[in-house]
Amino acid sequence: MLGKYLDAVRENSPLIHNITNYVTVNDCANILIACGASPIMSDDCGEVEDITSICGGLNINIGTLNKDTIPVMFLAGKKANEIGHPVILDPVGAGASTLRTETAKRLLDEVRFSVIRGNTSEIKTLALGAGATKGVDADVADAVTEETLKNVIAFAQAFSKNTGAVIAITGAIDIVANEKNAFVIRNGHPMMAKITGSGCMLTALTAAFITANPENVFESTASAICAMGLCGEKAFVTMERNNAGNSSYRNYLIDEMFMLTARELDEGAKYKLV
Amino acid sequence: MLGKYLDAVRENSPLIHNITNYVTVNDCANILIACGASPIMSDDCGEVEDITSICGGLNINIGTLNKDTIPVMFLAGKKANEIGHPVILDPVGAGASTLRTETAKRLLDEVRFSVIRGNTSEIKTLALGAGATKGVDADVADAVTEETLKNVIAFAQAFSKNTGAVIAITGAIDIVANEKNAFVIRNGHPMMAKITGSGCMLTALTAAFITANPENVFESTASAICAMGLCGEKAFVTMERNNAGNSSYRNYLIDEMFMLTARELDEGAKYKLV
Amino acid sequence: MLGKYLDAVRENSPLIHNITNYVTVNDCANILIACGASPIMSDDCGEVEDITSICGGLNINIGTLNKDTIPVMFLAGKKANEIGHPVILDPVGAGASTLRTETAKRLLDEVRFSVIRGNTSEIKTLALGAGATKGVDADVADAVTEETLKNVIAFAQAFSKNTGAVIAITGAIDIVANEKNAFVIRNGHPMMAKITGSGCMLTALTAAFITANPENVFESTASAICAMGLCGEKAFVTMERNNAGNSSYRNYLIDEMFMLTARELDEGAKYKLV
DSSP states (O other): OOHHHHHHHHHHOOEEEEEOOSSSHHHHHHHHHHHTOEEEEOOOTTTHHHHHHHSSEEEEEOTTOOTTHHHHHHHHHHHHHHTTOOEEEEOTTBTTBHHHHHHHHHHHHHSOOSEEEEOHHHHHHHHHSOOOOBTTBOOGGGOOOTTTHHHHHHHHHHHHHHHSSEEEEOSSSEEEEOSSOEEEEOOOOGGGGGSTTHHHHHHHHHHHHHHHOTTOHHHHHHHHHHHHHHHHHHHHHHHHHTTOOHHHHHHHHHHHHHHOOHHHHHHHOOEEEO | OOHHHHHHHHHHOOEEEEEOOSSSHHHHHHHHHHHTOEEEEOOOTTTHHHHHHHSSEEEEEOTTOOTTHHHHHHHHHHHHHHTTOOEEEEOTTBTTBHHHHHHHHHHHHHSOOSEEEEOHHHHHHHHHSOOOOBTTBOOGGGOOOTTTHHHHHHHHHHHHHHHSSEEEEOSSSEEEEOSSOEEEEOOOOGGGGGSTTHHHHHHHHHHHHHHHOTTOHHHHHHHHHHHHHHHHHHHHHHHHHTTOOHHHHHHHHHHHHHHOOHHHHHHHOOEEEO | OOHHHHHHHHHHOOEEEEEOOSSSHHHHHHHHHHHTOEEEEOOOTTTHHHHHHHSSEEEEEOTTOOTTHHHHHHHHHHHHHHTTOOEEEEOTTBTTBHHHHHHHHHHHHHSOOSEEEEOHHHHHHHHHSOOOOBTTBOOGGGOOOTTTHHHHHHHHHHHHHHHSSEEEEOSSSEEEEOSSOEEEEOOOOGGGGGSTTHHHHHHHHHHHHHHHOTTOHHHHHHHHHHHHHHHHHHHHHHHHHTTOOHHHHHHHHHHHHHHOOHHHHHHHOOEEEO
16 A cells, blocks of 8 residues: 555656755765755755755754754755745754754744654653653663553654644654544564664655655655555675675665665555554 | 877876765766776865875766865865966856856866866856756757757857867867867767766866876877777677667776776877867 | 784773774774774764763874864873873875974873884884875885884984883884883785775774783783784785785775684784893
């Protein structure tokens, strides 16, 4: 069922505008190409509205935000809203500094997001103001487990209601929630936490999926997350076979996205709609 | 015939100053090392003239230009002109925003370039003010085909006459033109369009080739483009053998440049001088 | 003996704040994860003290310094000093521009460093004001050889006395010196100079080692350098076996760090304490 959203990305080849951090930007570009989309990066006030306009969707990632790029995020976000393009937020490290937390919150106030994707700590920080973000990784206390699953879903649905956005909380178990429903996704591999950029790449990928599937933002977000997790599983097999480590794993992960078919995604996706 | 220009890079080990985008900068650095050159990246007004002066050549790439780096491009370009170092321009995304188009045009007005390398859309935007750049990829309507080849060559030669630069228009078929002659190059592989940075790496590589071969800018530009295309062909064989995807392909491409010999380049280069 | 310092990194999983260049930042992040640490990158005045405070150690690398990030280096460095966190300096390209040389020297004046790591040219520039830095590579005349070894050790010890920092001079032979002693390390492979970022990654790695081993800054710096060199040796074997080049070598190097055990480090470390 979720494979068709990948096919739509390959058919429509959406152009995605990324305002993102300089740490994982190359991986984000390559995974966008791998799934069938095209990336463009642009973060100067003098051109950002032009770029947003020629693209199909916008990905805002605050991973290395600074005084010059913050206003650009608002300019681009508002422009995308104005012309009806989907916008996704990755609140990297929200909770790790006041600047990150406040910027992410202001973005929620002034820009309408189609999807917000983060780890539990980041999303909790945005929703509750609390949170104990340890750098850019989720705090152990915030892990989504079988025990906390129901509560996390309810929390995500409430936050979806407040923001109007689909909420994607990713970790060992992934939750994709709108106001009423939720996907619980069990694809993925712990190795994905052993490279930089798994989260950033997933957000970029989701931007491509929702841009190519504007009528199905909820489902195509789940599709992107299953696809990423499935590629993470396959990449681990290659890593083990090649006796490799985390840097090669990053390449294998993107490679798998390049090779992934809709059929494989249909067969390999492990999710429950609740 | 073109292999000797690669040997000159390996012998002279030119130091190349790159003012380039943060998306593909690491790949540009590694391909410069792969071909025998050394990279340095520097884009602050406070040091850029110092850095230009200790280098042999300058690579200006506007892929993620911004208000701080634009003046740096002019400073460095003028300094390089003053001391007689070759300068190459990669007008990434010219046509995608007014800022990119205007900046590239102003650079052409104020800096003397040895080579300008881009896809057809970008070069047409610079030469004609028209162009339908879709992000950083060439527009389909602008593709160089057997049918349009003669016209594109004439167009490139006219633009070379106007600018004094060797013009390199790269795509499925590559054109390298000066006022009177042109290389038509048929190396390369469609897979090269499935990674970010093929174009940026090619421009960086060309900077190394022309810096090491100052008396043969036209020929050494063609040599760089044949070398890149040949490596793209070989990397595809490795990718197929390893059942890999685009991220590994990027590594294989740079690996092939590291291993490429002058003799292989002589034997594998597919070009016609017209 | 040196393996236990790697184990401490894996056990403590220190969070390292990196103010570093945009060329090799992704590799620095992945090697930090590979050794068991966590990376965070942040270089805006508005948050840098927050980020320094939640981290365990700070890595300052001036590889692409600019007018916005220079003040951030001072803010973060002073904050880290105030709260007793270790700070490491990588004076990339000191000597290549007045801005780099002056910034590095001012940093030495105003921030207390636990370790300073660079190539001979960079360290000589800082200590003597002389130096003939050719870009970001050490000048040939500055190479540490068997003949110059004694002098370099004495020089490093004197500089350690002046700065209070452990001095790491890396190249074909590596020297780690405090006021009275020195490790002479003979791990590594010439291939490490054929990728961008070997030095940057080593500095980031050292930041993780000294943060996890605050009582043994001298020894754990030597451990990080042996570990990196050993991984460089192993990665070369993989590169040869796979008939690969420098881009794959970069991945193999990080992969080896991911797989390295304390026992392998104990057995493979080639050093002498003098």
